[in-house]
Amino acid sequence: MHTTDRTIPLNHPDCFYIDGKWTPASSTETFEVLDCSTERVAARVARADAATATRAVDAARRAFDHGPWPRMTPGERAVYLEKIAQRVESANDEFARGWSIESGILQRIAKPRIGQFLGAAFRQYAGMAATYPFVESHRSVTGHQAYSVKEPVGVVLAIVPWNGPAALLAYKVAPALLAGCTVVVKPSPEAPTSAYLFAQICDEVGLPPGVVNVVTADRDVSEMLVRNPNVDKITFTGSTAAGRSISAAAAGRIARVTLELGGKSAALVLDDYDIGAAAQTLGSSYFSYLTGQVCHSLTRIIVPRAKHNAMVEALSEAARKMVLGDPFDDDTTVGPLATARQRDTVEQYVAKGIAEGATLAAGGARPLHLSRGFYFEPTVFGNVDNRSTIAQEEIFGPVLSVIAADSEAHAIELANDSIFGLNAVVFTPDTQRALNVARQLRTGSVGHNASRTDFSIGFGGFKQSGMGREGGVEGLNAFVESKTIVLDQPLA
Structure with a gap:
């Protein structure tokens, strides 16, 4: 209503x-x-x-x-x-x-x-x-x-x-x-x-x-x-x-x-997990919940190199289907950012991502049909270098970066290559494999097949998180x- x-x-x-x-x-x-x-x-x-x-x-x-x-x-x-x-x-x-x-x-x-x-x-x-x-x-x-x-x-x-x-x-x-x-x-x-x-x-x-x-x-x-x-x-x-x-x-x-x-949390999609299912979990829920203004958001999507393009397209499709609008409207799936300053910050990071060579696959601008409110389109970048600005700094907005990994060990290395260590997710149907990877991640929380932070148990971060x-x-x-x-x- x-x-x-x-x-x-x-x-x-x-x-x-x-x-x-x-x-x-x-x-x-x-x-x-x-x-x-x-x-x-x-x-x-x-x-x-x-x-x-x-x-x-x-x-x-x-x-x-x-x-x-x-x-x-x-x-x-x-x-x-x-x-x-x-x-x-x-x-x-x-x-x-x-x-x-x-x-x-x-x-x-x-x-x-x-x-x-x-x-x-x-x-x-x-x-x-x-x-x-x-x-x-x-x-x-x-x-x-x-x-x-x-x-x-x-x-x-x-x-x-x-x-x-x-x-x-x-x-x-x-x-x-x-x-x-x-x-x-x-x-x-x-x-x-x-x-x-x-x-x-x-x-x-x-x-x-x-x-x-x-x-x-x-x-x-x-x-x-x-x-x-x-x-x-x-x-x-x-x-x-x-x-x-x-x-x-x-x-x-x-x-x-x-x-x-802060955080710059990684989602590791392993080679045995369905890209479409992972994208559905990562895309819509991320954009919908506080428009990405969450410290433990999974903003670095690390996938096998062979599945990079498929993940970019799947996330982009999810982004394009999102409906921006009034947070009190039941048809809305993405609300505004909290402040004009935060929207400006997101715009600056998007520009920097493009300048540093990442591929803007979806979004990246203010929606033309909303003249009032601090709205910004759900945004997806592909071909992101893990050492680039948008992969290393917290954006606090609706921006996802897809990063290619050459192996499971490389994916773990990329995930840990950050000053932050707040949250992570491991996507795999193999529970034992998920646990083995989770123990190698330098983060305060790790979820299996979804973000599963739990304040009733305890929440916080490693490193500068x-x-x-x-x-x-x-x-x-x-x-x-x-x-x-x-x-x-x-x-x-």
């Missing part, structure tokens, strides 16, 4: 959520949130200055040092996580609607994905209150009673990107809260509405003051937050370039970091410090 109401209603867009209260902005400066399919303003939210952001950190610091939250039992904190899960599930359509307007994801994809990730994350971590080893008893080497305990890392700065704001917020905030941390959420100015909706829910469920704080700010204030000595841990999802800067700033004061960064993991038990480990306590005498 097509929707004509393209505004994003927020209860307190001119405020920040700090210390358990909606705090009016100290200036009239705002961020305009654009509907990426129409280029019209869908919302305006307050822009935090340095002083406001510092107040948010100070509130989180007080809540951690003096408030009840870190002193509750994990089970007591889990009760709040369950309440949050219930509320976010009831607000599923509001989160999904904002996601489509801000980032361009198809509404029919957004609705189930919000439920799959947002509420599920809080429920999963609530359940871990009873299973995670917060306290383990040991006998020390000297024979004394000892304990290994997990304690919260402290004040967490959660920097959330624009492409999947609700889900990525959840997998940062839910484990941090269960661990006993307090949090400052810094959403992207391009997509702040999920954070505002989440703050409303935190207010409704009665989280103690200062446990969750939300401020939307630009890069200069974000950099100040990263350097704030009252921030103990930074969890960031975004570009590798920004991750390098955050890592360098955090290293100066030994702040803890989790970085989920990041540090640490989000989701699962490892995602909780990221928000605790381990302490060893050895008693002189047993407890009575």
